[in-house]
Amino acid sequence: MKNKLERYEFNKNSSFIIQDGKPLFSKTKGRWSIIFKNNNPIHLELGCGNGEYTISNSKNYPNCNFIGIDIKGSRLWKGAKYLEKNNVKNALFLRIQIENILDFFDENEVKEIIISFPDPRPKKRDIKKRLTNVKFLDLYHKIILNGGKLMLKTDDKDLFDYSIDQIKDSKFKLLNYSDNVYSSQEFEYIKDVKTKYEKKFLDQGKTIKFYECLK
Template sequence: MRLRNIPGAKESLQQHPSIIIPNPSENKGNWKAVFGNDNPIHVEVGTGKGQFLIGMSKLHPNVNFIGIEKYDSVLVRALEQAKEEERPNLKFLNEDVEDILTFFEKAEIERIFINFTDPWPKNRHEKRRLTYKGFLDMYKQILVKNGEIHFKTDNQGLFEYSLESFSGYGMTLHHVSLDLHRSGMEGNVMTEYEQKFSRKGMRIYRCEAKFRA
């Protein structure tokens, strides 16, 4: 999918350093001080336009949320919503998830969300999938003992691949759903894509994967 370029997006992001945190590597190991409390920190990789994290920050005011999104023209939409909501427990990073180890210290994060990520269906692109073992290696380092990944997608192939990836890594799987919106799950916050796909009657796949100590 081709991204629409929004003129001035980068400049808009830079004008709100309290929401879009500049130079995040400078806060490595010190994110609780950034938020000004000792609440747990949850991270969404590939946060898109921010609907999910803004909803989560409302639902869970005692959790701090950080969204990582590398595309300026996408993140500026999240900024627009965040400015209106004024959520003190919500921050964003205009960065690439491949650099995640430079932003967070070991065992600094309690949960990672991966929602509707690019499936990269070709075999030669396997290493780009956010549930590939190379990414799991990084997630494990920044997550606390028994840290969790919560994963949602509309892509059955990516879901099957991810279940195998999580299991092959030695993670334990919980709350595996092949049709999330018919599962009776409470407290589900939808992303923009999830809302769009569910309206079309498409299945949403979800699971929770926990690293073993």
């Protein structure tokens, strides 16, 4: 209980987490260049968990701004602690439900979105809650700028096949995909970061699927 309360207090006071109850929470839309104090491209990680992908890319690409999005404060705590300890200038976390993303980003404000190992939601009643469902794709399409990309990494074949079909029903153009990204000579840029879950899946002998789409 003590650790839970400490995490709650940290998240409430941390400048690296934007969440309900903080002054910036309702003032981000169209203002990310002011928040980051630069006009660098914005990259989002949806369902970011501890923010491993967001943190690694903030180090690898210092001229881009990275925002990890998740609703679970207990997950964001770890990533935000790292950002604070290392005084990272080009990364933040946003604690929201992803279906509300249009309240926090303007049209054409984001360069890239990656959905990294999302919950596959295998139950039939939950399929429409998948982050790659076309209703979510329509939201992403609005905030991604022309020429920007949407990407997915997953180990789940059913989710991947479903997601490819959903892209065909969306406004995005499917650029490229792989059923086994690590057996491909392409996609070197997406192999730079391996999250805890990805390493676990690879250790289990699972293949990693990937697609990239263009607006």
